[in-house]
Amino acid sequence: MLLIYCPYCEMDRPEIEFRYAGEAHLVRPKIETASDEEWSEFLYYRSNPKGLHAERWRHASGCGRYFNCLRDTASDKIKATYKAGEPSPLAGTEEKQPSSF
Ligand SMILES: [Zn+2]
Numbered sequence: 001m002l003l004i005y006c007p008y009c010e011m012d013r014p015e016i017e018f019r020y021a022g023e024a025h026l027v028r029p030k031i032e033t034a035s036d037e038e039w040s041e042f043l044y045y046r047s048n049p050k051g052l053h054a055e056r057w058r059h060a061s062g063c064g065r066y067f068n069c070l071r072d073t074a075s076d077k078i079k080a081t082y083k084a085g086e087p088s089p090l091a092g093t094e095e096k097q098p099s100s101f
Contacts, residue, residue, distance in 0.1 A: 002076065006059045007067050007083045017061035023047065024068040025056040025088070034076060050074050057081075 023046045029038045046063040047053070057068045070079040070090065080089045 002078075004057065004069070004078060005081045006065075007060055007081050008065045009059065010061045013059070013062055016061060019058045019060045020060050021056040021066060024056045051077065052090075056084075 004015055004018050006018075025057065026039040026042065031039065031041055034042070040069050051069055051072055051074055053073050054070055056066055057069050058066050067081055067083050068084060068086070068088070069081045070088065071077070072079065080087060
């Protein structure tokens with residue numbers, strides 16, 4: 001069983017309490033000025049890396065809050081979780097950044 005650390009509850013909980021909520025750190029373009037290509041890119045296109053990926057998760061059966069997670073998609077290991085709005089723990093490091101940054 002995969003254990004996920006909720007940064008709000010500050011404890012590891014079983015993965016069945018959580019729901020995947022898509023790619024993290026997406027920036028919504030202004031609809032008034034976005035081209036059709038920019039808008040469709042935002043709505044439909046996501047990175048699908050093999051390796052480290054920044055994701056949003058929700059502690060659905062716990063506190064109900066959204067947070068971000070750095071998960072290796074090849075090994076399914078979670079490197080870090082952090083509160084929504086906080087910078088990635090990898091920001092400013094020389095470690096390979098996920099493509100969504
Ligand atoms: Zn929680």
